[in-house]
Amino acid sequence: xxxxxxxxxxxxxxxxxxxxxxxxxxxxxxxxxxxxxxxxxxxxxxxxxxxxxxxxxxxxxxxxxxxxxxxxxxxxxxxxxxxxxxxxxxxxxxxxxxxxxxxxxxxxxxxxxxxxxxxxxxxxxxxxxxxxxxxxxxxxxxxxxxxxxxxxxxxxxxxxxxxxxxxxxxxxxxxxxxxxxxxxxxxxxxxxxxxxxxxxx
Amino acid sequence: xxxxxxxxxxxxxxxxxxxxxxxxxxxxxxxxxxxxxxxxxxxxxxxxxxxxxxxxxxxxxxxxxxxxxxxxxxxxxxxxxxxxxxxxxxxxxxxxxxxxxxxxxxxxxxxxxxxxxxxxxxxxxxxxxxxxxxxxxxxxxxxxxxxxxxxxxxxxxxxxxxxxxxxxxxxxxxxxxxxxxxxxxxxxxxxxxxxxxxxxxxxxxxxxxxxxxxxxxxxxxxxxxxxxxxxxxxxxxxxxxxxxxxxxxxxxxxxxxxxxxxxxxxxxxxxxxxxxxxxxxxxxxxxxxxxxxxxxxxxxxxxxxxxxxxxxxxxxxxxxxxxxxxxxxxxxxxxxxxxxxxxxx
Numbered sequence: 008x009x010x011x012x013x014x015x016x017x018x019x020x021x022x023x024x025x026x027x028x029x030x031x032x033x034x035x036x037x038x039x040x041x042x043x044x045x046x047x048x049x050x051x052x053x054x055x056x057x058x059x060x061x062x063x064x065x066x067x068x069x070x071x072x073x074x075x076x077x078x079x080x081x082x083x084x085x086x087x088x089x090x091x092x093x094x095x096x097x098x099x100x101x102x103x104x105x106x107x108x109x110x111x112x113x114x115x116x117x118x119x120x121x122x123x124x125x126x127x128x129x130x131x132x133x134x135x136x137x138x139x140x141x142x143x144x145x146x147x148x149x150x151x152x153x154x155x156x157x158x159x160x161x162x163x164x165x166x167x168x169x170x171x172x173x174x175x176x177x178x179x180x181x182x183x184x185x186x187x188x189x190x191x192x193x194x195x196x197x198x199x200x201x202x203x204x205x206x207x208x
Numbered sequence: 209x210x211x212x213x214x215x216x217x218x219x220x221x222x223x224x225x226x227x228x229x230x231x232x233x234x235x236x237x238x239x240x241x242x243x244x245x246x247x248x249x250x251x252x253x254x255x256x257x258x259x260x261x262x263x264x265x266x267x268x269x270x271x272x273x274x275x276x277x278x279x280x281x282x283x284x285x286x287x288x289x290x291x292x293x294x295x296x297x298x299x300x301x302x303x304x305x306x307x308x309x310x311x312x313x314x315x316x317x318x319x320x321x322x323x324x325x326x327x328x329x330x331x332x333x334x335x336x337x338x339x340x341x342x343x344x345x346x347x348x349x350x351x352x353x354x355x356x357x358x359x360x361x362x363x364x365x366x367x368x369x370x371x372x373x374x375x376x377x378x379x380x381x382x383x384x385x386x387x388x389x390x391x392x393x394x395x396x397x398x399x400x401x402x403x404x405x406x407x408x409x410x411x412x413x414x415x416x417x418x419x420x421x422x423x424x425x426x427x428x429x430x431x432x433x434x435x436x437x438x439x440x441x442x443x444x445x446x447x448x449x450x451x452x453x454x455x456x457x458x459x460x461x462x463x464x465x466x467x468x469x470x471x472x473x474x475x476x477x478x479x480x481x482x483x484x485x486x487x488x489x490x491x492x493x494x495x496x497x498x499x500x501x502x503x504x505x506x507x508x509x510x511x512x513x514x515x516x517x518x519x520x521x522x523x524x525x526x527x528x529x530x531x532x533x534x535x536x537x538x539x540x541x542x543x544x545x546x547x548x549x550x551x552x553x
Contacts, residue, residue, distance in 0.1 A: 060507050078529050117527035133528030137539040143532035167507035177512040
């Protein structure tokens with residue numbers, strides 16, 4: 008399935024990171040930046056997130072990537088291919104929030120499942136990352152994680168309350184019946200090709 | 209005569225001899241005197257200690273040759289003082305609170321003149337001083353050691369009749385020479401602050417202090433000083449912990465207390481501490497309630513109808529990325545706004 012705008016598909020990142028599912032836990036410290044106590048505290052924090060939001064889960068990945076083309080691509084791939092062992096099956100990956108941190112590349116990103124698409128946006132997630140920016144700079148990973156998770160939790164709690172009151176505000180206009188994603192994609196591509204040919208003329 | 213001269217020489221030497229001086233040789237018995245000493249004709253020291261003459265056989269003379277006069281009939285029986293207080297004195301004791309020429313109340317009531325005038329003035333002066341320094345006036349009724357009051361007159365009834373409208377007072381019945389019989393009653397306002405135990409402790413300590421002296425007047429001195437100290441501490445409790453208030457119906461209203469500067473500060477500190485404690489307690493309770501509520505809170509998202517997201521199983525949303533490579537540049541300028549995957553690899 009390709010993006011109608013750019014033609015991106017999961018296969019592109021599978022070529023980089025692998026097409027097999029990856030088994031991991033909610034807290035993965037592949038970079039080894041957390042101390043034992045910090046890992047315990049981080050797990051407790053993520054557990055609290057799950058307790059607060061019975062449908063969602065939050066995962067944190069600390070890694071060191073030598074030549075990572077894009078942290079967004081990695082987050083996208085991990086949330087699609089990751090099999091989180093310590094997450095109940097009732098919480099699918101589409102309801103997950105992933106904080107991925109490239110310790111050597113000094114960048115952090117948030118990726119969230121499409122079930123959260125109505126409730127989270129880039130602006131909200133960037134604010135959460137910005138709040139933790141000083142601690143990322145100082146290498147206080149646990150504290151930075153705490154701030155990101157706290158901000159995301161507050162934002163989600165607020166959206167959950169609002170969604171309960173006015174669920175219509177979060178509903179997007181449904182596509183015409185019978186028109187599937189493939190058809191939409193074909194239509195967009197066709198338009199795209201026709202505009203190109205027009206410009207060449 | 210020679211013996212006197214010899215003893216005189218010894219005495220003179222004892223007095224005049226100083227350190228470093230050469231001592232003259234000691235006197236020696238002449239052979240004739242020594243012989244008399246051995247025979248017992250001369251007794252050494254007889255001239256100095258000769259009140260028991262050798263002729264009397266060494267027995268002390270009968271110095272009290274005059275015999276004591278014969279006791280008069282009836283005098284040999286022991287004198288028993290009356291334990292009753294005369295009616296005239298009772299009236300003087302309890303007709304009201306006596307005042308002096310200036311109209312000031314007399315704090316030491318002694319119509320029987322059990323104390324000498326100077327003793328009375330000293331103790332009265334002390335009680336007056338105490339009244340000036342303390343808010344609790346101290347009134348002391350003096351009785352003789354074994355005197356008994358009529359049954360209808362008790363310290364409580366005296367307090368009720370004479371002092372209940374007066375404010376914080378301490379009334380004492382003191383039996384001169386028998387401090388252990390002393391009785392103490394405090395006004396209602398004081399009783400509200402000082403427990404029964406504390407009151408009895410104060411009285412016991414005062415009695416114990418009185419027993420430090422043997423003279424009855426000095427015993428009274430010690431008793432009053434100790435009681436005054438104890439009343440001072442009770443007064444501090446009154447001023448610091450509670451504002452004076454009517455403790456019971458019989459005690460009546462209590463005169464307002466002029467709390468001194470130090471006590472006011474202490475009171476303010478205590479009030480501030482109390483309010484801080486209350487605020488902290490309330491804050492703690494609020495926090496606990498919030499914590500418990502927050503722990504129970506669950507956020508469940510309702511089902512909302514959204515359009516298809518290209519049929520992707522997961523992770524349709526792609527969130528933000530921030531770089532933290534530079535501490536000089538704000539996060540907003542380190543935001544990679546263009547998704548990288550738009551640039552095809």
